[in-house]
Amino acid sequence: MQYFIILILVLAGYAHADDNDIVLGVHSNTAPLEWRANGVDQGFNIELMNRIGQVLGKSIVVRRKSFQQLIDDTQTMDSDIDMIAVVTPINVRRTLSQSDPIYATYAKAYTRQNDDFIENWSDLDGKRVAIKRGSFVDVYLANKPQHFKIVPVDLYETGFQLLGEGLVDVVLAENFVARRLQPDYPQVRSASDPLIFGTYTFVSQRHKIKLMHQVNLALRQLKLSGEYDKLINKWFGTGREKVDISSTQQKMLTWAIIVAIVSIIGMLFTALVSRNLRIRSNALALELQQRKQAEQQILNLSDQFQAVLDGIPHGVTIFNQQMTCLWSNDAQQLFKLDNFVFVNQHPFDIQKTVQQVLDSQQSFIAEMQYDTQFWQIQIHPIAEQQAVVLLEDNTEQHALRQANDQASRLASLGELSAGIAHEINNPTGIIIHSISLFSQSITDLQAAAESYQQQNPFWQIAGLAPQTAFEELNHSAQVVEDSAKRISRIVNDLKRYALPNTNTYHQLADINEVVQVALRLTANQLKRFQVNVTLHPTPLMIKADVQQLHQVLINLIQNAVHACHDATDTIEIATITDTNKVYIKITDTGSGMDNATVARITEPFFTTRRNEGGSGLGLSVSSRILKEHHAHMQVQSSLGQGSCFTLSFARKCSESNMPKSAQRCHSSTFGNP
Known part of the structure; x- marks a missing residue:
């Protein structure tokens, strides 16, 4: 009640203070907002302003001008226009006196029929975009850097004309105007979701703020009384597209x-x-x-x-003698594809094979291959010169046979590796023993050589001065001894890895030593890449079967190598610890994996390298070994960004001085781990 008393007092004061007419500037011909039919000004904004005039006790005078003239009038103190209705972006407030929001609208992109859709602002980069001068789109983009070329136009219709002629690529137009124009421009289509949201508001000159205040009070009164909602329902009601009423009535x-x-x-x-x-x-x-x-x-x-x-779990197809398919439950019918071949890669002709079966009345059975899948095909003659083709997926059985063959080969290779390691150790031991004799002999001969040089100052050994020659001999002997010991160490590692291990034997082991052995066994594969090794400065003891952990680490390192294809790719191996756990992290910057692949990497026979000879058993066996050690493997991977495998083990010792977090003790390009 207090609000309405104040409103009546304010309106009464205004009636005596100002002129009795409000001049509304109109520029649009867009139903249902403002337009003229049979000489009568009509539309939502005009009718709303008339109702506001009734509340204020004033007459509304409509004057039509161009949009630019109306914009100029709002900047001119002696203009004959009191206010105009324009659209303002929702997040931008004009500098002029402005009313409460009247009605919401939006602008979006319009293109030719065959042009691409505009998903976001970046899709406008480099394009020629028509924008109406002074429109709310123009106001929104003011002082905002854009990556497209703005083509100013006086009317949205001018923009549509330029778009049809190919002189612009996109028109950013207000929704109500575009809906009216589109039927006249069939080559233009809506090409985006709303890009800019705005609201219709009444705008007047700055010095008419009192008039705008009264208009706002009247507008709020109309909203409270329900008159505003009736106007909205009349002009924008669901299911009623507002067009030129006179022409529509005649057509109807x-x-x-x-x-x-x-x-x-x-x-x-x-x-x-x-x-x-x-x-x-x-x-x-x-x-x-x-x-x-x-x-x-x-x-x-x-x-x-x-x-x-x-x-029936198998594909069944029935053919007659003319190779007409009488019935089939196999929608794909793989046997008709060119890459459906015998396992020996010989081509397969279904028509020729069926004809042979019908002529001989003998069944046909063969093993087939389609890409990475294996199938068994059976063709049997049946009554009335017809043949039934049975197709059974045999991929899993084939993989099992291959895995069995590979396991047998690996077992044989292990026995052979152990024998070869023994044979290599014998000459290596002889080299180490002989080098020790050579080093002692060089030391004993050095004094005699010095005495002889005094008698023959020009005496040389292998073209070098005696002192230089002895230094080179000592250095060469040391290099040969170090190399022989390295060969012996690698052979011993290989021999331990290849030994049959029928019984799991867990003992205390230093995880750093396990990593070093695995690195030596894969040194030849790692030498093509940048490898960084970070080992904890103190021993990290766990209870484990060392040979099995060697197998797990070798599998993970080899997988990292296979994922890397460029010499700039990096493989990082680190051992870290906290209070209760010991961790091994193997990280690469290779090709990575998607989520679906990560979810299946421990499945037996699942591999992404089938064509390259992968068996799909490495991570499956590694997962089993880790479970036996009560250890866990965590995998993080992204396509194109690489993978990170983290192995965690229960710690079996606690040194009081050991740090709780990882410390870098060795980091270098991989050479001698």
């Missing part, structure tokens, strides 16, 4: 007369035909009912038969 009247005439003719014709149809319909109804019952019985029987055939 014409069509109504045509429809009425057609309806009368149709009624007469229908009455004539319906009598004959009624008699015929009664006769057909009984026949139709009987046929439906028979069809339903046949359909039920067919569905039952088809369900049985579709439930």
